[in-house]
């Protein structure tokens with residue numbers, strides 16, 4: 029190995045095992061000094077107040093909430109001179125997180141499979157030719173004939189379940205008692221990351237309380253029993269409107285838990301919204317309705333049915349939430365981010381110092397050490413400070429004299 033080669037290898041090692049640290053320029057200027065401290069103070073306040081105290085950046089967050097919802101509706105209504113109980117007006121009956129309370133029914137009784145006149149005005153006709161060109165369908169398949177309806181008017185004939193449903197003579201009023209129905213919500217949740225399980229009402233609640241209480245956001249926020257009329261009031265909907273057209277209401281159970289505190293403090297908060305609000309101004313498809321039928325067979329073997337067109341308030345129970353607990357990893361990451369960000373103040377101060385302050389050129393000369401190349405004539409050196417990213421272009425003469433904004437020349 030030649031002597032030259034050995035010295036190269038050696039110098040690589042000596043160069044590698046060195047430590048470099050930044051040389052600082054202290055600027056004794058009141059204005060920049062004050063700006064620097066204010067910027068640093070703002071950054072510290074932001075990190076402590078917002079990032080750490082408000083956003084709890086020192087916690088691990090679990091948003092993958094697991095939840096189970098069970099519901100039970102209670103109350104009796106009066107409709108068409110009949111007492112309606114839960115089995116009559118709640119569909120589906122299983123007590124799931126989505127269910128409907130029927131508030132209005134249009135009933136078409138004793139329908140059988142046969143031929144009959146359509147009911148609505150759309151199917152008005154004078155002769156068969158008026159019916160052959162129709163493409164709309166409502167209660168059955170059009171046969172193309174024009175026949176006389178039950179009230180003596182001429183309508184196109186259909187084949188299907190007859191007599192056809194007529195929901196245009198809509199004089200039925202909604203079941204008013206639905207306003208007083210109550211919904212009991214049982215919701216259990218789990219945060220899998222921390223293995224914490226909670227229920228939406230305390231386990232020590234007594235039977236008498238749960239039988240009589242009604243949810244109230246101020247006086248009774250932990251009662252899991254909600255009056256339908258109250259829910260509609262919280263969503264600013266009138267009961268009479270929503271009961272006659274139908275609609276969809278969301279009950280949001282929100283769990284925001286700080287598990288650094290006692291688990292008992294992990295309680296839900298309820299909020300209520302009308303989910304189909306966006307369609308209220310639409311001309312079509314307002315409200316919510318659906319049809320269902322009950323089937324019978326007469327002694328002679330013919331099948332018949334009772335068709336119900338139901339207008340209902342549909343309730344959706346939506347559970348959302350997150351839980352946080354102290355963890356070293358996010359804490360360290362955010363503390364480092366905070367310290368690094370305090371350094372951001374220098375960027376702003378450098379900008380002011382090197383561009384807008386009196387004697388900026390002098391500061392520039394002190395801050396940037398130029399790389400010199402001995403060559404005749406004028407040359408321009410671009411010096412960049414990596415730390416601040418500021419860029420300064422300086423013109424120098426050959427004799428190492430820095431040409432500054434002032435008229436004097438500072439020799440290096």
Ligand SMILES: *[C@@H]1O[C@H](CO)[C@@H](O)[C@H](O)[C@H]1NC(C)=O
Pocket residue numbers: 204205206207208
């Ligand atoms: C609802 O209950 C209240 C109090 O029990 C009663 O005064 C009111 O008449 C009831 N409303 C309906 C529509 O039945």
